[in-house]
Amino acid sequence: xxxxxxLIDCNNFYVSCERVFNPQLVGKPVVVLSNNDGCxxxxxxxxxxxxxxxxxxxxxxxxxxxxxxIVAYSSNYPLYADMSNRVMGMLATFSPDIEVYSIDxxxxxxxxxxxxxxxxxxxxxxxxxxxxxxxxxxxxxGATKTLAxxxxxLAKNNPEFNGVCNFxxxxxxxxxxxxSQIAVSEVWGIGRNLTPKLHQQGIHTVLDLKQANPASMRxxxxxxxEKTIREINGIVCIELEEMAAAKKQIVSxxxxxxxxxxxxxxxxxxxxxxxxxxxxxRRQQSYASTLFVSIRTSPFNKKAAYYKNGxxxxxxxxxxxxxxxxxxxxxxxxxxxxxxxxxxxxAVVLSxxxxxxxxxxDFFDSELSGCKSDKLMNIISKINAIMGKGTLKLASExxxxxxxxxxxxxxxxxxxxxxxxxxxxx
DNA sequence: ATCACGGTTTGCA
DNA sequence: CTAACGTGCAAACCGTGAT
Numbered sequence: 001x002x003x004x005x006x007l008i009d010c011n012n013f014y015v016s017c018e019r020v021f022n023p024q025l026v027g028k029p030v031v032v033l034s035n036n037d038g039c040x041x042x043x044x045x046x047x048x049x050x051x052x053x054x055x056x057x058x059x060x061x062x063x064x065x066x067x068x069x070i071v072a073y074s075s076n077y078p079l080y081a082d083m084s085n086r087v088m089g090m091l092a093t094f095s096p097d098i099e100v101y102s103i104d105x106x107x108x109x110x111x112x113x114x115x116x117x118x119x120x121x122x123x124x125x126x127x128x129x130x131x132x133x134x135x136x137x138x139x140x141x142g143a144t145k146t147l148a149x150x151x152x153x154l155a156k157n158n159p160e161f162n163g164v165c166n167f168x169x170x171x172x173x174x175x176x177x178x179x180s181q182i183a184v185s186e187v188w189g190i191g192r193n194l195t196p197k198l199h200q201q202g203i204h205t206v207l208d209l210k211q212a213n214p215a216s217m218r219x220x221x222x223x224x225x226e227k228t229i230r231e232i233n234g235i236v237c238i239e240l241e242e243m244a245a246a247k248k249q250i251v252s253x254x255x256x257x258x259x260x261x262x263x264x265x266x267x268x269x270x271x272x273x274x275x276x277x278x279x280x281x282r283r284q285q286s287y288a289s290t291l292f293v294s295i296r297t298s299p300f301n302k303k304a305a306y307y308k309n310g311x312x313x314x315x316x317x318x319x320x321x322x323x324x325x326x327x328x329x330x331x332x333x334x335x336x337x338x339x340x341x342x343x344x345x346x347a348v349v350l351s352x353x354x355x356x357x358x359x360x361x362d363f364f365d366s367e368l369s370g371c372k373s374d375k376l377m378n379i380i381s382k383i384n385a386i387m388g389k390g391t392l393k394l395a396s397e398x399x400x401x402x403x404x405x406x407x408x409x410x411x412x413x414x415x416x417x418x419x420x421x422x423x424x425x426x
Numbered sequence: 427a428t429c430a431c432g433g434t435t436t437g438c439a
Numbered sequence: 440c441t442a443a444c445g446t447g448c449a450a451a452c453c454g455t456g457a458t
Contacts, residue, residue, distance in 0.1 A: 035445055058443080102439075193437060247447090252446095406443095
């Protein structure tokens with residue numbers, strides 16, 4: 001049976017979220033910046049038209065921003081996460097089979113639905129999400145996830161589709177016409193490194209890739225590209241994954257708001273990152289076997305000396321205990337710390353994760369795995385979940401945090417914090 | 427010659 | 440006033456020592 005898979009993608013998601021609560025921004029050039037107000041991570045159409053690239057450092061855009069009056073927001077992740085949950089919750093009512101792919105994208109399996117009805121059904125979905133949440137979305141439909149992604153790309157970039165492109169009702173010849181107009185780099189899984197290599201092979205458009213030989217492309221590149229080619233030809237190789245698989249590795253890394261030289265500040269930052277990683281670890285009910293801690297100076301600063309180092313620490317037992325993990329991380333940090341450098345970033349990685357039911361119990365079952373501290377951990381997690389992140393924390397995180405993120409223009413957390421709701425009326 | 431390993435780099439979104 | 444460039448994950452790769 002031919003499948004029908006839809007990809008629903010929010011337009012310029014972060015920018016659109018800001019516009020919901022600040023409608024004067026509609027029609028104006030708006031960007032949202034990454035952590036530390038470093039790079040552009042979301043652009044309104046007006047900004048894209050100016051040639052601003054995804055991931056471009058904000059400081060490089062000073063002149064252009066002044067010239068065109070570009071409004072820049074610091075990223076407000078609590079707001080975007082909450083808006084995303086609302087969208088996903090609504091989408092789940094339109095099909096029983098759903099994969100939340102990213103904060104702004106979602107696959108719905110419409111297999112078994114009448115393909116002729118899907119375009120109208122998708123228009124209905126768009127209209128409801130606009131009406132109830134305020135966000136604009138586009139829908140792409142195809143026989144595979146890769147085709148759904150491509151259909152979505154067409155829906156986004158060609159007004160004649162009115163936000164919905166359905167390959168399932170399109171003639172093959174017409175599909176190929178579109179494919180011949182889309183650059184191969186737009187295909188899901190074809191990134192900036194594969195693109196020039198494909199160009200060398202004479203593959204420039206999606207149609208070129210569709211007609212390439214999957215087997216020989218596999219031997220030349222990888223199995224990934226073989227799957228991609230087959231998917232463009234309508235053969236499902238990438239299944240819908242309704243249950244998010246447990247992560248094999250959990251990373252918490254962040255750049256500092258200002259360079260840091262003293263060990264004490266690094267210790268605070270690393271403690272916070274361990275906290276953050278452990279929250280994720282416990283949410284997926286896993287235990288870590290090793291912890292990796294690393295620090296580095298800025299690779300961009302040519303005037304100051306560069307230094308980076310990291311250390312993998314095997315843990316005496318599989319654990320989710322924040323005290324034990326913090327202790328290990330700080331021990332590692334002190335090993336790799338060198339005086340006299342301006343550090344810009346630290347990271348904590350938990351790996352060799354095992355899920356709760358596969359966990360090996362410790363023969364000696366010491367206090368570390370025992371009930372006492374586990375109970376304390378559970379209580380800390382619960383209180384933080386109810387009262388807000390960071391309500392309770394280990395003292396090693398520190399009270400004043402001069403190294404914390406720069407966020408010079410963050411909007412209010414309108415939907416997740418009562419105290420910030422007031423700003424809506426100001 | 428081949429494998430398992432760990433650590434590092436690459437690639438992608 | 441100046442300097443200022445993200446994060447998270449997995450797969451691929453690569454050197455090493457063991458078999």
